Amino acid sequence: MIKAYYKSPDHTFNLIHGDTFELLPQFDFKFDMIFADPPYFLSSGGISVQSGKVVCVDKGDWDKTLSREDVNAFNLKWLSLCREKLKDNGTIWISGTYHNIFSVANCLAQLGYKILNVITWAKTNPPPNISCRYFTYSTEFIIWARKLAKVPHYYNYELMKLINGGTQMTDVWRLPAIAPWEKTCTKHPTQKPLGLLSRIIMASTEPRAWILDPFAGSSTTGIAANLLGRRFLGIEQEEEFVKISKARREEIERLETFASFRRKIPDIVKAEETQTNLFECRESEPMVRLPFLEDTILP
Numbered sequence: 602m603i604k605a606y607y608k609s610p611d612h613t614f615n616l617i618h619g620d621t622f623e624l625l626p627q628f629d630f631k632f633d634m635i636f637a638d639p640p641y642f643l644s645s646g647g648i649s650v651q652s653g654k655v656v657c658v659d660k661g662d663w664d665k666t667l668s669r670e671d672v673n674a675f676n677l678k679w680l681s682l683c684r685e686k687l688k689d690n691g692t693i694w695i696s697g698t699y700h701n702i703f704s705v706a707n708c709l710a711q712l713g714y715k716i717l718n719v720i721t722w723a724k725t726n727p728p729p730n731i732s733c734r735y736f737t738y739s740t741e742f743i744i745w746a747r748k749l750a751k752v753p754h755y756y757n758y759e760l761m762k763l764i765n766g767g768t769q770m771t772d773v774w775r776l777p778a779i780a781p782w783e784k785t786c787t788k789h790p791t792q793k794p795l796g797l798l799s800r801i802i803m804a805s806t807e808p809r810a811w812i813l814d815p816f817a818g819s820s821t822t823g824i825a826a827n828l829l830g831r832r833f834l835g836i837e838q839e840e841e842f843v844k845i846s847k848a849r850r851e852e853i854e855r856l857e858t859f860a861s862f863r864r865k866i867p868d869i870v871k872a873e874e875t876q877t878n879l880f881e882c883r884e885s886e887p888m889v890r891l892p893f894l895e896d897t898i899l900p
Contacts, residue, residue: 603627605894607847613832614823614850615894618843621815621836625682628893632834633755633810635683635693636801636822638793641701642672672701676708679815684712686813687748690755692717692805695744696793702742714746717754718772722797725777745805754805761804764871774800782865786848789819798825800868806831820846824853828863834893 606618617624683693693714695705709716720743727739747754761770779794798821806812808830814822817835819842826833827850837843853859863869 603894606843607850608894609827609850610854612891613827614820615832615834615891616817616820616823616843616846616850617834617836617894618838618840619836620838622678622682624836625686625815630686630811630891630893631688631691632686632813633688633691634802634806635687635691635813635815636695636798637679637683637693637815638696638791638818639676639679639701639705639816641698641791643698643700669704673704673708676701676704677711680705680708680712680714683813683815684714684748689749689752690747692745692747692754694801694805695746696722697742697744698738698740699742702744706744709744709746713750714748715750716744716746718745719743720745721773723773723775725775727778743801745801755807757804760872761800763875764800764803764868776800780865782862783821786819786845786852789821789842789845792819793821795821795825795828795862796866796868798822799829799866802826802829802831803868803872817846818842820849824849824862827853828859828866828869 603617603619603624605615607616608614680693680695687693695702695709697705706716706719722741722743724739724741727737730737762768764770774797776796777794779788779792783792783795802812802822802825810831812822812826812831812833814820814833814835817823817837820833820835820837823833823835823846835846837846853862
């Protein structure tokens, strides 16, 4: 059995410190949804602007530029492991830029996933392009795919339509990058905004669903999942980042912080206007042991 780095008091947030390639094969459990923000392999000495200052954008050794063959092998390996951990009607979301997303799409097709959509996340507050030689980079892509071609997936169409003002939501999402209130426990270098993960989770899961993030980072996936009454397992190999994840989850143990975060996410506010039973934010049922963590209990 795998020992958890951290478990929230209500056991809805579980974090493992280690290599996802080594840990995923060690347990047999099927998740409703997976969100993955894998390395984009961008760290090659580039620069950008943050808070008005020119900074190096290297993320760490885990993001160092690889050959095309190595990138493909990496993506094929982790996507194969994740497919084994999805329920037959489960879906997976993968974020990326042009540096890695085409490799991801090819690997998904090779492994038998069915691609449902490719979301374009158009950032409303992108950093400027300081070279003035290219268009400003302002988008990322998020592939949504299901495990099996012929097994229907869950999609909360009516909720997405409601959030979009009564019309069908398109595959272009205009959302800001992370806000200052999301960085109170320090910022992860590739941290995604809670608004983005909240929309993804509301669109493709029901309350109490189990969500896996194999590259958890600072666990935005887990924080969003818990704000929405879903349950989370994250795997992260960098000790610095699991410490941030733990601090972030402890932060929302304070009920006033929990409520404040929910009020700051527009999609949640809109959803609660008409779907008051959409979220189950606290567990109350009897517990049984999880199959993949020592001394952990599961509702």
